[in-house]
Amino acid sequence: MAAEDDGKTEKPTSKRLGEAREKGEITQSVEVRTWASLLCAFILVAWMAGSMCRAIAGVALPLIERPHEIRVDADSLPTLMAGLAIGVLKAMALPFGTIMVVTLVALVGQTKGFLWVPNKLIPDFTKLDPIKGFKRIFSMPQLVELIKQIVKMVLVGSILTATVWPHVREYQNLPELELLGVLAYLHNAVSGLAMTILIVATVLMAADYWYQHMRFTEKMMMSRQELRDENKQSEGDPMVKGKLRSLRAKRARQRMMQAVPGADVVVTNPTHYAVALKYDMDTMPAPMLVAKGADLVAKRIRELADEHDIPIVENPPLARALYATVELDHEVPPEHYKAVAEVIGYVMRLKGKLAQ
Numbered sequence: 001m002a003a004e005d006d007g008k009t010e011k012p013t014s015k016r017l018g019e020a021r022e023k024g025e026i027t028q029s030v031e032v033r034t035w036a037s038l039l040c041a042f043i044l045v046a047w048m049a050g051s052m053c054r055a056i057a058g059v060a061l062p063l064i065e066r067p068h069e070i071r072v073d074a075d076s077l078p079t080l081m082a083g084l085a086i087g088v089l090k091a092m093a094l095p096f097g098t099i100m101v102v103t104l105v106a107l108v109g110q111t112k113g114f115l116w117v118p119n120k121l122i123p124d125f126t127k128l129d130p131i132k133g134f135k136r137i138f139s140m141p142q143l144v145e146l147i148k149q150i151v152k153m154v155l156v157g158s159i160l161t162a163t164v165w166p167h168v169r170e171y172q173n174l175p176e177l178e179l180l181g182v183l184a185y186l187h188n189a190v191s192g193l194a195m196t197i198l199i200v201a202t203v204l205m206a207a208d209y210w211y212q213h214m215r216f217t218e219k220m221m222m223s224r225q226e227l228r229d230e231n232k233q234s235e236g237d238p239m240v241k242g243k244l245r246s247l248r249a250k251r252a253r254q255r256m257m258q259a260v261p262g263a264d265v266v267v268t269n270p271t272h273y274a275v276a277l278k279y280d281m282d283t284m285p286a287p288m289l290v291a292k293g294a295d296l297v298a299k300r301i302r303e304l305a306d307e308h309d310i311p312i313v314e315n316p317p318l319a320r321a322l323y324a325t326v327e328l329d330h331e332v333p334p335e336h337y338k339a340v341a342e343v344i345g346y347v348m349r350l351k352g353k354l355a356q
Contacts, residue, residue, distance in 0.1 A: 010227055012220035020220060027216045031208040035201045036106035040099040042194040052095050059087030141215075152204060156197065163196055253297065256328060259290040260304040265347045267322065270314040274298035275322045276305070277332070279344050286331040287340050292323050311347045318343065 012020075020026070044052075167189070222230075260266075263276035264287075276291035278284075293301050305312050318339045326332060332340050 008221035008223045008226075010222045010224060012217065012222055013227070013230060015230060016220060016222060025216075027209070027213045029205065029209040029212045031201070031205040032106055032109075035198075035205040036103050038194070038198050038201045039106075040102050042191075042198050043098055043102065044095050052091050055087075055091030059084060059091065148208065155204075156200060159196060159200055160193070163193055252328075253293075256291045256293075257300065257304060260301055260310070261308040263290050263305070263310055265343055266301060266305040266310055266312045267315050267319045267343060268298065268302060268312055269316045269319045272298060273316075273319040273323045274301040275319055275326075276301060276310075277322075277340065277344070284331075286337070287344060288331050289322060289326045289328060292326070292328065294323065311350060313343050313346065315339070315343060 170185075259278075260276050263278045266274055266276045268274045273294055274292065274297075275289055277287045278290045279287040291301055302312060304310075318336070321336060322332065322340075325336075
């Protein structure tokens, strides 16, 4: 609605989205980080806690069971502590390595690749303005965030209550069990609870990411004027482009006129079209069109031909055909060989280069 009120009804271009990304403006959801943390906790508790505890116990139990055998002299103690530290690190390497990978994948997936924005590290003192801060606190996005947090707490609390309450009596009987039994029961209970919370967090994360994406897209919407301005920046101002085309055409025309004095013949319409041809039997496989023009340009070509004693031959069909189908500095195509050969032959006979 806001986008329509501001006249921003067009979808953002890739250029606009790229510029926003360079500034660190992308679709971001806090729920993605929360979900990654919960997933890591679930992996740690449900899948790896037991093996990690057993590995640490394997390193520490000998020290607890046989403390009288531990040597604590200056030479043995560093070796003992180093062995204990290495054992614990080995036991924790896989669980915490997995957690780091999961967290990194979640963050990189949200930003669609690594994103380095140094400008975000520069302090923004305008955020210290109490008036702007007050507006941010009581703005619509903050109100939506507050409602989201309330809904999330109520939803998670309700699910936790529904999951834990039926087993309250079982918890009351835990003191009667042995320690290993208590630990096994708690491990199963916590794993099930973590799984339930993770499912809920996944739904909340997907919904929040969709909302944040829609909000970001609305923020990036463009007006038609902004699209026109961007096209001008990308393709160049039409007025400037027109002037450049005109300048290039003028220079090309000047080069073309400079080639007319070196032509062998000019074929005319007789007034509307003129084409200048050049041919050297020893070096050129076919005649080449070195100049062409219509109306005033054709008139100028004829004038240059008169000034430099270049033969002018009137052949309207050939003049129109060459003007329409042959580009500058290109050879005459085979379909015009016969007509052009007749003209070239006539000119060469005039110059005495061919036998009469």
